[in-house]
Amino acid sequence: MATGHWPAFWGSMKEFFDIYIIKNSRNKTEIESFNRKFLINYIELSKEYEIPQYSENPSLVLQNSEELLSYCELNTKINYAVYWSSTKNNLKSEIFYTLDGYTIFGLSTENENECNFLFEEMSKFLGCDFGYITIESPAPFSLDSFSNEYLSSLKKKEKYQKYIPNDKFDTRSIEGISIDEIENDRALCYALLCWCQDPNWPVAQKIMELLKKASKKISPCVSTILTFDDDWKYGLKNLL
Numbered sequence: 001m002a003t004g005h006w007p008a009f010w011g012s013m014k015e016f017f018d019i020y021i022i023k024n025s026r027n028k029t030e031i032e033s034f035n036r037k038f039l040i041n042y043i044e045l046s047k048e049y050e051i052p053q054y055s056e057n058p059s060l061v062l063q064n065s066e067e068l069l070s071y072c073e074l075n076t077k078i079n080y081a082v083y084w085s086s087t088k089n090n091l092k093s094e095i096f097y098t099l100d101g102y103t104i105f106g107l108s109t110e111n112e113n114e115c116n117f118l119f120e121e122m123s124k125f126l127g128c129d130f131g132y133i134t135i136e137s138p139a140p141f142s143l144d145s146f147s148n149e150y151l152s153s154l155k156k157k158e159k160y161q162k163y164i165p166n167d168k169f170d171t172r173s174i175e176g177i178s179i180d181e182i183e184n185d186r187a188l189c190y191a192l193l194c195w196c197q198d199p200n201w202p203v204a205q206k207i208m209e210l211l212k213k214a215s216k217k218i219s220p221c222v223s224t225i226l227t228f229d230d231d232w233k234y235g236l237k238n239l240l
Helices: 028-038 063-073 114-125 143-155 179-184 186-194 202-211 215-224 231-240
Strands: 017-023 042-044 049-050 058-064 081-088 092-099 105-107 131-135
Touching: 017 114, 017 143, 028 063, 028 105, 028 114, 042 049, 058 063, 063 081, 092 186, 105 114, 114 131, 131 143, 143 186, 179 186, 179 202, 179 215, 186 202, 186 215, 215 231
Parallel strands: none
Antiparallel strands: 017 105, 017 131, 042 081, 049 058, 081 092, 092 105
């Protein structure tokens, strides 16, 4: 399950669609550039930032998001959710710092029709496209939880339901996947890579056999995953 809070002052009765991409970075300058890229005349949605977040007895209180971004860039094991809103284009942005040192970049929109476009634009800007689109759900606070949310989002789509393993022993679900599908469907490729986090899982061993037959078309997906934790790298390092 995703964890976190939406701000009480999110300010709309309409349904929001959330677009999330995770990246191995806590770079303050990149986050500020992200907001300037996608939001017009944006404002931060908190007056101050207590450490830890939501604590009634904080050890530190920061006065603005600029101070918070600097703090989280240096303190890579803190988790925090930060929110901004555009005063012009009806977009909202979120940054979720995870407990394991990653950053989840988010955009929220009331317009479902622009979700795929925003996802593509976010991917280009961040140089990473490991992410998903959901509805009014805060992002999780770990890479493992993000992977689970990613798989859950795909399983809601009929075309992927038969291909996504149900557990680490479910090797039957991948038997019908063709090499062509893996090479030409990045979402499916990422889903299979999610099941390779532990090379000792039976399903991971079967997936690795499939991936080794794929061409260099899957290299961008593998390269993205290789920026994440060491256990995942161990299972995938021979695919490039």
